[in-house]
Amino acid sequence: MDFEPKIVAFVCNWCTYAGADLTGTSRIKYPVNVRIVRFPCTGRIDFMLLLKAFDEGADGIIVSGCHPNDCHYTSGNFHARRRWMIFRNLIDFVGIDIRRVAFSWVSAAEGAKWAEVVTDTVGKIKELGPYSEYHQISKSFDGGAK
Amino acid sequence: MPLAVYPGCSLTGSSREYMESVEQILKTFEIPYTFVEDWNCCGATAAHNLNRKVAEALPARIIALAEKQGADEILVPCAACYNRLKSSQKKMDEDKVLKGQLSEMVGMPLDNGIKILNVLEVIEQSIVPKLNEKIQAPLNFKAACYYGCLLVRPGNVLNFDREEDPQSMDRIVEILGATPVKWSFKTECCGAGFTVSRTDIVSRLSGDILIDAVEHGAQALIVACPMCHANLDMRRKDIEKATGRKFDIPVIYLTQAIGMALGIDHQKLGLNRHFVPVSI
Amino acid sequence: MSESLNRQPSLSEKVAEITGISVNKCYQCGKCSAGCPVANDMDYSPSLIMRMLQTDDPQEEEKILRSYSIWLCLSCEMCYCRCPMSIDIPSIMDALRQKAYSEKKVNPKAKKIIAFHESFLDSIKWTGRLYEIGLVATYKLKTLDLLKDVELAPKMYLKGKLNILPEKMHGLKNVSGLFKKSK
Amino acid sequence: MSRIGVFICHCGENISATVDCERVAREASLMEGVLYSIDYKYMCSDPGQNLIKEAIKEHNLNGVVVAACSPRMHEPTFRNACAEAGLNPYMCEIANLREHVSWVHEKGDATTQKAIDLVRMLVEKVKNNKPLLPITVPVTRRALVLGGGIGGIQASLDIANAGHQVILVERDPSIGGHMSQLSETFPTLDCSQCILTPRMVEVARHPNITLITYAELESLEGFIGNFKAKIRKKAKSIDEKLCTGCGLCTTKCPNKKIPSEFNEGLGTRTAIYIPFPQAVPNKPVIDKTQCTYYTKGKCRLCEKTCPAQAIRLDQEDEILEFDVGAVVLATGFNVKGTDFFPEYGYGNYQDVITGLQFERLASASGPTLGEIRRPSDGKIPEKIVFVACAGSRDPAKGIEYCSKICCMYIAKHAMLYKHKVHQGNAYVFYMDIRAGGKMYEEFVRRAIEEDDVKYIRGRVSRIYERNGKLIVKGADTLMGGKPIEIDADMVVLATAGVASPKAEELAQKVHVSYDQHNFYAEAHPKLKPVETNTAGIFLAGSCQAPKDIPETVAMASGAASKVIGLFSNSELKRDPSIAVVNRMPPPTYTTCVGCGLCVTACPYQAIQLEDIKDRKGNVVKRAAYVNPGLCQGCGTCVAFCRSKSIDIEGYTSQQIVAEISALLNDE
Ligand SMILES: Cc1cc2nc3c(=O)[nH]c(=O)nc-3n(C[C@H](O)[C@H](O)[C@H](O)COP(=O)(O)OP(=O)(O)OC[C@H]3O[C@@H](n4cnc5c(N)ncnc54)[C@H](O)[C@@H]3O)c2cc1C
Numbered sequence A: 001m002d003f004e005p006k007i008v009a010f011v012c013n014w015c016t017y018a019g020a021d022l023t024g025t026s027r028i029k030y031p032v033n034v035r036i037v038r039f040p041c042t043g044r045i046d047f048m049l050l051l052k053a054f055d056e057g058a059d060g061i062i063v064s065g066c067h068p069n070d071c072h073y074t075s076g077n078f079h080a081r082r083r084w085m086i087f088r089n090l091i092d093f094v095g096i097d098i099r100r101v102a103f104s105w106v107s108a109a110e111g112a113k114w115a116e117v118v119t120d121t122v123g124k125i126k127e128l129g130p131y132s133e134y135h136q137i138s139k140s141f142d143g144g145a146k
Numbered sequence B: 001m002p003l004a005v006y007p008g009c010s011l012t013g014s015s016r017e018y019m020e021s022v023e024q025i026l027k028t029f030e031i032p033y034t035f036v037e038d039w040n041c042c043g044a045t046a047a048h049n050l051n052r053k054v055a056e057a058l059p060a061r062i063i064a065l066a067e068k069q070g071a072d073e074i075l076v077p078c079a080a081c082y083n084r085l086k087s088s089q090k091k092m093d094e095d096k097v098l099k100g101q102l103s104e105m106v107g108m109p110l111d112n113g114i115k116i117l118n119v120l121e122v123i124e125q126s127i128v129p130k131l132n133e134k135i136q137a138p139l140n141f142k143a144a145c146y147y148g149c150l151l152v153r154p155g156n157v158l159n160f161d162r163e164e165d166p167q168s169m170d171r172i173v174e175i176l177g178a179t180p181v182k183w184s185f186k187t188e189c190c191g192a193g194f195t196v197s198r199t200d201i202v203s204r205l206s207g208d209i210l211i212d213a214v215e216h217g218a219q220a221l222i223v224a225c226p227m228c229h230a231n232l233d234m235r236r237k238d239i240e241k242a243t244g245r246k247f248d249i250p251v252i253y254l255t256q257a258i259g260m261a262l263g264i265d266h267q268k269l270g271l272n273r274h275f276v277p278v279s280i
Numbered sequence C: 001m002s003e004s005l006n007r008q009p010s011l012s013e014k015v016a017e018i019t020g021i022s023v024n025k026c027y028q029c030g031k032c033s034a035g036c037p038v039a040n041d042m043d044y045s046p047s048l049i050m051r052m053l054q055t056d057d058p059q060e061e062e063k064i065l066r067s068y069s070i071w072l073c074l075s076c077e078m079c080y081c082r083c084p085m086s087i088d089i090p091s092i093m094d095a096l097r098q099k100a101y102s103e104k105k106v107n108p109k110a111k112k113i114i115a116f117h118e119s120f121l122d123s124i125k126w127t128g129r130l131y132e133i134g135l136v137a138t139y140k141l142k143t144l145d146l147l148k149d150v151e152l153a154p155k156m157y158l159k160g161k162l163n164i165l166p167e168k169m170h171g172l173k174n175v176s177g178l179f180k181k182s183k
Numbered sequence D: 001m002s003r004i005g006v007f008i009c010h011c012g013e014n015i016s017a018t019v020d021c022e023r024v025a026r027e028a029s030l031m032e033g034v035l036y037s038i039d040y041k042y043m044c045s046d047p048g049q050n051l052i053k054e055a056i057k058e059h060n061l062n063g064v065v066v067a068a069c070s071p072r073m074h075e076p077t078f079r080n081a082c083a084e085a086g087l088n089p090y091m092c093e094i095a096n097l098r099e100h101v102s103w104v105h106e107k108g109d110a111t112t113q114k115a116i117d118l119v120r121m122l123v124e125k126v127k128n129n130k131p132l133l134p135i136t137v138p139v140t141r142r143a144l145v146l147g148g149g150i151g152g153i154q155a156s157l158d159i160a161n162a163g164h165q166v167i168l169v170e171r172d173p174s175i176g177g178h179m180s181q182l183s184e185t186f187p188t189l190d191c192s193q194c195i196l197t198p199r200m201v202e203v204a205r206h207p208n209i210t211l212i213t214y215a216e217l218e219s220l221e222g223f224i225g226n227f228k229a230k231i232r233k234k235a236k237s238i239d240e241k242l243c244t245g246c247g248l249c250t251t252k253c254p255n256k257k258i259p260s261e262f263n264e265g266l267g268t269r270t271a272i273y274i275p276f277p278q279a280v281p282n283k284p285v286i287d288k289t290q291c292t293y294y295t296k297g298k299c300r301l302c303e304k305t306c307p308a309q310a311i312r313l314d315q316e317d318e319i320l321e322f323d324v325g326a327v328v329l330a331t332g333f334n335v336k337g338t339d340f341f342p343e344y345g346y347g348n349y350q351d352v353i354t355g356l357q358f359e360r361l362a363s364a365s366g367p368t369l370g371e372i373r374r375p376s377d378g379k380i381p382e383k384i385v386f387v388a389c390a391g392s393r394d395p396a397k398g399i400e401y402c403s404k405i406c407c408m409y410i411a412k413h414a415m416l417y418k419h420k421v422h423q424g425n426a427y428v429f430y431m432d433i434r435a436g437g438k439m440y441e442e443f444v445r446r447a448i449e450e451d452d453v454k455y456i457r458g459r460v461s462r463i464y465e466r467n468g469k470l471i472v473k474g475a476d477t478l479m480g481g482k483p484i485e486i487d488a489d490m491v492v493l494a495t496a497g498v499a500s501p502k503a504e505e506l507a508q509k510v511h512v513s514y515d516q517h518n519f520y521a522e523a524h525p526k527l528k529p530v531e532t533n534t535a536g537i538f539l540a541g542s543c544q545a546p547k548d549i550p551e552t553v554a555m556a557s558g559a560a561s562k563v564i565g566l567f568s569n570s571e572l573k574r575d576p577s578i579a580v581v582n583r584m585p586p587p588t589y590t591t592c593v594g595c596g597l598c599v600t601a602c603p604y605q606a607i608q609l610e611d612i613k614d615r616k617g618n619v620v621k622r623a624a625y626v627n628p629g630l631c632q633g634c635g636t637c638v639a640f641c642r643s644k645s646i647d648i649e650g651y652t653s654q655q656i657v658a659e660i661s662a663l664l665n666d667e
């Protein structure tokens, strides 16, 4: 059977969630593999939640919010972006495959873009295969933490 | 380390009185100096008009020579040379690859850290503080300080004085006893390097400068650039022809003016070499 | 599509490559032309040259290279100093002149100006410094303007402003070498 | 124990055509904690809603998941239904089976599986939900308006006319702002004073407005609905109650040569002065920096002269305190001087003036009584040059933005000049004419076509004086950049409109953001133009960016209506989705270590560190406190907190982790 990756999307309520709604109202199709978790703002997205998702068996993650300057909360997505830079290094450092985390901006008017982001990510993760290495890595840093 | 002096071509040729007066005042104020040995021409406008690399290489060689002599500071009295040297230095600062290439071309190491000073900076630094006590014969005329282009522009390369209404020369002239006039052509171009090839343009532009100076009551023009001097002094006949006006206003190098106030013999200052007699 | 991919770099792109200056920043305010001491003598004013560069039109580019304007520019830096967008026109003019010169597209009216520059550079090449009599002699040969300034030289000589013989320098080879290396 | 009900909607066939709704309902009923599960054709219809209400009552449900369309569509509908059935509305969650499933995927097993996953995810979330109550904050129905230009005047009048108290604070001795300095106004050329003065008077007389002039904000504390403002009322050195405004004192003051601010330095005033005849209040102040008594210790002439014995030379600044519920910033703008521009003479030439100075020359109340006379010798200029964008749109020496109002006032100035000096010549050097507004383009065209103002497209390179004329060197770019020289008698520079002096200081005091030019930042450039990032603080007029009078007034009324809206209830209800720090009462338990990271992260300044004391009053630790009035629930603080001590109600880590686990462990 073909590998069907599990992808979790962390999106903000104001832009990307609404954008994904528009994908629906426009009846644009995309792969079924993605599940959306709604956040008030990308600024809320704690990157430990990313680890949690991988830990629970996600093969890929999408993080998406408003375009810079359009953030409903004025600076939330800048925080997300800045923290993303730090976490990127951190994720890299602990050995997580950065290619498995897609970061994008999808506005409430970009229904088609959302479909594109999902399609691209699913395609990419399919190529990468199941994220089976994660548990080995996580064991190693659980050990380190203790 | 003694100050290195780069005379440049004009100051050993058609503008030698400028060099003579520079040396006179350096001596009077006991500022030790040596010439940059075996110096070459800076390339002036001609080089950067026709050949980019040469335009950078010629000043680079001068900088390298001065550094080889161990100097930390180099005085460049000619405004045109000063402008070329500063601009090359800045380019090398911004482009390390270029610096490497130029160092190789001139066959000398190039640190590019030397401080390039124009005559006003040296005067402000080392002479102004002691100037008052040495003045013997205060100047007693109205002077229009003419800075021209190359001493003040472009501001982001040279930035030592207000671009549009520079003051440093006026301040010095005031100490000498003269009255600097407020006038409008302090930084207009005199025609610069077109003195031979487009004498008509030089006559027109230099003429405008003379007119404005005279109309603001100036009795002498004070300059710090051999090109300006050449155009305003040696080209006086052409200017008079072009403007249909007679001008007897002399054009004096700032260093000559200082020398005059110090009571130095006019001959020693090279004032006798001017085409327009200095009789004030 | 392929046409735009394969197209020759425009003159403005070449200028940008040499000088690092983008003409796109120019918003055609005309302030450079307003303050340029020789704008009235030019065939195209400095701001018009900037506009012509912006068009990326080969015909306009040809006109620029063959213009008198680029040779008339005195490098007085007035335009640069006042341009609200800080565009270094004098450097652009340098690049244009060098291009026109190397491509032999020099405006015939600019012959004298170029002759002077050439004579000047020759003098440096042969003596390392500016040898004024040599310069004037070469210039006159190049322009055949034999009568120009005949009365000036004797007067200069009398005032002690002319060296009859060129000054000697040791590193002449080194200096002449710079010209070869930068060919 | 969770007692959850799950309600699956078909949406006609919108959902059921691709998702097997019955199977979803079946699977849901097997989920742990789910007591009741059903599918139905139209959940949002009345029968659908009743289904939910009855189930809640019948099964005593303590959680509800509706699997239907986007929560952005019907979340309020279903939460209301729950509330009506007696369940806390925040115990209801929506699974989006339509926009995120049926409309974007093909019919099939995987699609139904996804629907089941989403339902499970929300079931797990609801298990972790807590009943929440809307937050209420009391509202003090009194507004503070800072700045008494036309913006502040309009906002004050609107709020006061709606029946609320207004404290209007003006820095200068009189209200009126820049509009009081203008001669006539575009695009109608009506007299500025004539339309402004009645409003100034109305402000002073309005029973709901407390006008405090010659005063500034000292400090502002608190949050929306509950600010505490301290106002420093500078000593005017007169007793305002006794003073009748007769002006006798000003005629006797020996210091007569002080440049008048109102006349932009083109006229003079005395040390004790009323800034202009129509000033409100029409009573003098003593300028302590200029008065001989304050600088040298003697004089007191005014004191002797005053028939009302109103002079108080020993008066001191007063600090006044007010509770206010909202603040309107209307502190306006400023214009650059002529010394801003080196090539235009560093301010050396008397006859090179600013646009605002020209207004004073053209104003009937001005130093020349409305005749256009040049400052140097009082001659009527025969040739006048207006220079547009003198400092604006100039990254090299000025500012990069367009000042917006100058194109229009230049056209106005040129017209006024031509109307007054018929034989005169008016030239305008411009780059672009920006006349976007009702009747604006027509106004500019009138200047060109009817009044023969010569517009030349090009920037001026230089201005210098020769033989009593100002030589203006420009270029005509429509003629290929041809240099143009005009020997003018007077030059008017349309200098840049910039932020009011010390604007950034005020912004810091009240915690609103400002841009790199010190103009105040609106909360959203399109949709929240009068709000700031700080709830309860609003913007009116040119403190936000240069703007003309109509725009200023529109914005002021907008800000006022926001304030009136806020004041329409005595309490403020807010969505309870806000941050809380995990604290438990006493002795206080919290994992917060007081690091303050959240304080710096919060874009709304909603978090403070506060001391936690034991019963004896000793400080035991410092911990974060979220002000529910300010928090907007963005959650940025949560992501920043390393000790996981702060969380967002409705989006707690626990809830989200539960969702993630439920999603991924479907087997
Ligand atoms: C030369 C010129 C001509 C113009 N002509 C026209 C025209 O014809 N038509 C037109 O529609 N518009 C015109 N305008 C624009 C008009 O002036 C403005 O739109 C208007 O003045 C803006 O009003 P405001 O209340 O926002 O600001 P302002 O008029 O600047 O008023 C702000 C007030 O706040 C006060 N203040 C500042 N800081 C503080 C503080 N910290 N605390 C308390 N008070 C403070 C100031 O003292 C001032 O009284 C012109 C502008 C200029 C410069």
Ligand SMILES: Cc1cc2nc3c(=O)[nH]c(=O)nc-3n(C[C@H](O)[C@H](O)[C@H](O)COP(=O)(O)OP(=O)(O)OC[C@H]3O[C@@H](n4cnc5c(N)ncnc54)[C@H](O)[C@@H]3O)c2cc1C
Residues within 6 Å of the ligand: D526
């Ligand atoms: C091509 C274009 C691009 C634009 N781009 C931007 C941009 O990038 N940024 C920007 O800020 N602005 C932009 N705008 C401007 C923006 O569209 C308008 O500012 C905005 O739409 C104005 O909103 P409105 O509510 O005033 O009018 P409208 O959007 O016109 O809404 C009026 C509504 O009233 C209804 N209506 C009309 N008559 C009646 C009646 N008698 N009874 C009941 N209802 C009626 C109409 O059906 C309509 O729904 C753009 C405009 C255009 C044309």
Ligand code: SF4
Residues within 6 Å of the ligand: C025, C026, C027, C028, C029, C030, C031, C032, C033, C046, C047, C050, C079, C082, C083, C084, C085, C086, C087, C089
């Ligand atoms: S001054 Fe600068 S921006 Fe203006 S036209 Fe000239 S080059 Fe362009």
Ligand code: SF4
Residues within 6 Å of the ligand: C032, C035, C036, C037, C038, C039, C046, C072, C073, C074, C075, C076, C077, C078, C079, C080, C089, C090, C093
């Ligand atoms: S540098 Fe050249 S183009 Fe620029 S102002 Fe001077 S002469 Fe004109």
Ligand code: SF4
Residues within 6 Å of the ligand: D009, D010, D011, D012, D014, D041, D042, D043, D044, D045, D068, D069, D070, D073, D074, D098
């Ligand atoms: S609740 Fe939503 S999905 Fe269900 S019928 Fe109504 S609109 Fe359609």
Ligand code: SF4
Residues within 6 Å of the ligand: D238, D242, D243, D244, D245, D246, D247, D248, D249, D250, D283, D284, D305, D306, D307, D308, D309, D310, D311
């Ligand atoms: S202070 Fe006295 S003199 Fe002055 S205006 Fe008031 S009442 Fe008149």
Ligand code: SF4
Residues within 6 Å of the ligand: D252, D253, D254, D255, D271, D272, D286, D290, D291, D292, D293, D294, D298, D299, D300, D301, D302, D303
């Ligand atoms: S005390 Fe001051 S204000 Fe009063 S008259 Fe004297 S100088 Fe003027």
Ligand code: SF4
Residues within 6 Å of the ligand: D388, D389, D390, D392, D393, D401, D402, D403, D404, D405, D406, D407, D408, D432, D433, D434, D494
């Ligand atoms: S409004 Fe007109 S004059 Fe003012 S800055 Fe903008 S374009 Fe220039």
Ligand code: SF4
Residues within 6 Å of the ligand: D578, D579, D601, D602, D603, D604, D605, D606, D607, D626, D630, D631, D632, D633, D634, D635, D636, D637, D638, D648
């Ligand atoms: S949720 Fe946002 S607004 Fe509220 S305290 Fe946290 S960071 Fe500030």
Ligand code: SF4
Residues within 6 Å of the ligand: D581, D591, D592, D593, D594, D595, D596, D597, D598, D599, D623, D624, D640, D641, D642, D643, D644, D645, D646
């Ligand atoms: S809530 Fe967290 S981030 Fe804020 S002060 Fe406490 S420990 Fe620090």
